[in-house]
Amino acid sequence: MKYAFKEILFYKKKYFLVEGLVILMIFMVMFLSGLTNGLGQAVSSGIEQLDTQYFIINEDAEGIIPYSTLTEAQQADILDLDLSDTEELNIQRSTLTLQGEKDKLEVTYFVLGNESTLLPKLTTGKSFSSKSNGIVLDESFKADGIEVGDKVKDKNDETSFVVTGFTKGYMYGHSSVGFISQASYSSLVKVSNPNYSFSPQVIMSKDKSLKTATISKAEIKTKSEIINKIPGYSAEQSTLHMILWVLVVASVAILAVFFYIITLEKRQQFGVLKAIGMPMSAIASQQISQVFLLSLIGVIFGDLLSLAMASILPVKMPFYLQWQNMGIISLVFVVVTVLSSLVSIHRVSRIDPVEIINGGEE
Template sequence: DITYFATDHNEEEILNPIMEDTDLKISDLKKNEVILDSSFKEDEGIQVGDQVIDKTSKQKLKVVAFAKNAKYGYSEIGFISSDTYTGMRQKTDPSYQWQAQTLVTKKSITSSDLASNLMVADKKQVIDKIPGYKAQNLTLRMITWVLLLASSAILGVFFYILTLQKLKQFGVLKAIGMSMSQITYVQLSQLTIISLIGVLLGLGLATMMAPFLPNSVPSFMTLKDNLTISVSFILTSILCGALSLVKIKKVDPIEVIGGNGE
């Protein structure tokens, strides 16, 4: 299962993938040569110099290099030249003529610079148009945020139960002169420390598990996503846990110490 990326005139070299153990570029590809995603080497045992056969056209392709994380959605990519792709298609459709679907450049382009049958799109717009990507990505993000809110709520409930069990202690603290602001600082500090421990454990386990996941399970951890989720978890945990402060504020030291508190 593969998605072919057929390229031509790659002068700016901005489409080149991250290569493994070679300086080969897409523009260096000759006819009937292919650069495969590294998962083919790891899962299928394919090596540089091997020949693979395209299932539809029966065309033999020589593997000249491997690229890291070369995927289109969840499908592995095979980089080939436009001549190679044209030859493969013409075996099943003799009238086929290759035409680029996308023109990629670093230059600043506006719609007025292009023919009427072309449109300008940035990187994000192109990615969002990958079949199934937007819906799938939205679903995964929703699951992530639901789990984040649920775990934060559990931590908040845990602290609320602890607060109910220690109302007498809070009554004593108030009786000896401890202010509500000091109690709030202690509670929120404990919440922050527990949240940080949870975040560090979660990130550590995810980092350790990632190398052992099969290539069929794409796993990418980015600094931006990790920071966003970590900070959001800590903040929502503090907010949920802070609800216990409402109960503490209502504590009457005389009633609680006297045994009438709930």
């Protein structure tokens, strides 16, 4: 390791360029990872952050919450289960307009009871229950100039809400979430359907007895199953993850070529080392140590560059870096890069010191 580090310092200009390439490669991988996670959060974070585990949903909805409506009979069956906790949820997509403005902003209403334990933690302001027509919005709406106390109008032009507070990190289907009460939601729907009476789309619970429960014409889904059923989520994530790991492999392949070229440039050096008796194991150890140092330093600086960029990106950009994902990708990148250097070591093992001393070239 010591000799590998000394060589890097001695040929600092050459290895500086290689290090720059390593940093660029890991930065591109982390950037795509952040986009993948960010797009996933933009689709599912509203459900993911709800402090619940099981969702009781009408079987005809095929796991998609906005397509479900629980009948009175199903609600009665759920009540008979005597669950330790239950929460009702409705999801409705719409648009909002800030008072005095014309631009329409997409919103997804999450309808909860006034005393719901699933009310999100607020970053500023108060709960929507502080006003009869209150709404708690995701912080992304701040980028559109909305503040606590502002009035926003629904697309039906007859229902207005007062922004009572903001929360952070709640999105559904690439749309920011707004939390409203069941009473506000009923008033909203009655504009177009005067005979409407509130009925939950799903009932949620953390009660583990639901694992074995059965309800007529209803399904019991876990949180992960509900998230995977959000339209477009699975296809989008699988595609992005595939692109991510293809980029990892491509990056490592490019680095392997560079390390191989560097090895060819040092053929005479390796030939002399072999001639004076240095064992192949020592040469291999030096080469692996050198690649390990270059990849490790590159990964550290690449990760720091990604974190710095994440801190300055606009709030509406779907970019989210997870420490766990960063750790896994960084580790895989270093390990695979080191393994790719074995190709160069195999080339070194075939060098004939006699040929090198005699000035032979391939």
